[in-house]
Amino acid sequence: MEFFFFLDIYADRQLIDYYILSFKLGNPKSVELKKWSGKSYIVDIKDWEKFKNSTYDIVLYELGDEIERFKDIETAFREGYRIAYREASRRGAKRILPAIGYGNPPVDVVKRFFPVEPEFEKFPDDIDSFLEEVIRSTPEEMTRRGFGDDENPF
Numbered sequence: 001m002e003f004f005f006f007l008d009i010y011a012d013r014q015l016i017d018y019y020i021l022s023f024k025l026g027n028p029k030s031v032e033l034k035k036w037s038g039k040s041y042i043v044d045i046k047d048w049e050k051f052k053n054s055t056y057d058i059v060l061y062e063l064g065d066e067i068e069r070f071k072d073i074e075t076a077f078r079e080g081y082r083i084a085y086r087e088a089s090r091r092g093a094k095r096i097l098p099a100i101g102y103g104n105p106p107v108d109v110v111k112r113f114f115p116v117e118p119e120f121e122k123f124p125d126d127i128d129s130f131l132e133e134v135i136r137s138t139p140e141e142m143t144r145r146g147f148g149d150d151e152n153p154f
Contacts (some may be wrong), residue, residue: 001025002057003042006103007080011093019084020061021076027054034102041102045109077105077113085115096117 007019025031030050031042045051051073058070060080066081070076081098088096098110098118110118124130 001028001040003040004098004103005042005109006098007077007084007089007104008104009081009084010095010097010099011088011091012095014091014093015099016084016087017099018087019080020062021058021080022061022075023058023073023076024057025051025054026056027051030054036102042106043102044106054124074113075110081113082115 002022002024004020004022006017006020006118007021008015008017010016018082026048030047030136031046031148032044033040034043035041044050055073058076060067060076060083067074069078071081085096092125097120097140098104098114100120105113107120
């Protein structure tokens with residue numbers, strides 16, 4: 001089966017989402033899969049050794065163009081995250097964080113291969129209070145719906 005991971009990184013608030021690690025997996029029993037929007041995503045790796053020994057045809061892409069082919073998934077993860085991290089650093093970002101979610105590698109994989117110790121915010125204990133604070137602290141102009149004639153909606 002063919003799978004991929006987005007090696008997305010946040011450079012402050014800007015998402016660098018150029019890099020995709022594509023690979024084939026000979027033993028899908030080494031991973032936990034979830035279906036979402038008609039696609040299967042790897043959400044956890046149950047057995048790292050079986051997983052890494054079962055991957056092949058490993059390719060790193062940048063904006064859809066092939067950058068490099070790899071013989072092992074560990075080197076591919078290291079190189080992919082290193083390139084993305086370097087791009088974030090080049091932009092002068094103060095905080096560089098890995099993206100987490102469907103399509104991104106599981107947290108354990110990110111921790112293993114991200115170039116620095118990644119920070120993850122703790123999920124709020126009281127989500128209602130957290131969301132109320134987000135609303136209070138968001139500038140009014142960011143909450144407007146619609147765009148003026150001279151504004152670009154993108």
